[in-house]
Amino acid sequence: MLSVRGQVKIARIQFAMAGMNAHINHDLPMAIVSTCQATNTVPQHGTPQYDDYTAVNLTLDGLIDEAKQKLNVRLPGDPLPAVSHLEDLIATWDLATFREKAWDTAQSFWGESEAEIKLRMDLRDTIVATLSAALLVPVP
Numbered sequence: 001m002l003s004v005r006g007q008v009k010i011a012r013i014q015f016a017m018a019g020m021n022a023h024i025n026h027d028l029p030m031a032i033v034s035t036c037q038a039t040n041t042v043p044q045h046g047t048p049q050y051d052d053y054t055a056v057n058l059t060l061d062g063l064i065d066e067a068k069q070k071l072n073v074r075l076p077g078d079p080l081p082a083v084s085h086l087e088d089l090i091a092t093w094d095l096a097t098f099r100e101k102a103w104d105t106a107q108s109f110w111g112e113s114e115a116e117i118k119l120r121m122d123l124r125d126t127i128v129a130t131l132s133a134a135l136l137v138p139v140p
Contacts, residue, residue: 009138017093018132024098025128030121032106043106053103057096064095 004010032053036043044050105124109117 004136004138007138010136011139014135014139018135020095020098021132021135022128024095024102025131026121026124028099028102029105029109029124032103033109033117036106036110043103043110045103045107050103054096054099057099060095060099064093 032043035041036049039049041047041049109120112120
C-alpha cells in the first residue's frame, strides 16, 4: 500500500478500504482468538461476547457512511475519478458481513495448533494482500 500512496489516481476512500480489508480479514480474527484465550472464553455465536462484538456494527456503519462522503472528495485541482468504478467498489463494501466472517474465522481457529493457525494465517496474508492490491487499482 505504501508504494502507491502518492498516486493521485487512487482515491483516498480506496486506501481506507484497503486498510480496513487488512484489519478485518487479518488482524481481527487473531485479536478475537487472543482475547478469548486471555478471558478463557470460546468464540461462539450467541454468547455475550458475540453480542458485544456485533453491537458495534451499527456504529461502524455510520462511520463508514461518513467516511465515504469525506474520503471520496478529491483535493482542489485533482481530476475527478471515474464515478462508476469508484461507486461499484464502494457499493460492494459490507462491513457487518466482513466482520461476521472474521468472527467465523476466529471460531474456526479455536482449538487448532499454533502451527496450523500460522499456516492458515499465511494463506490469509496472501489473500488479504491480493485483495488490497485490487482495491488500490487507480481510477481511470
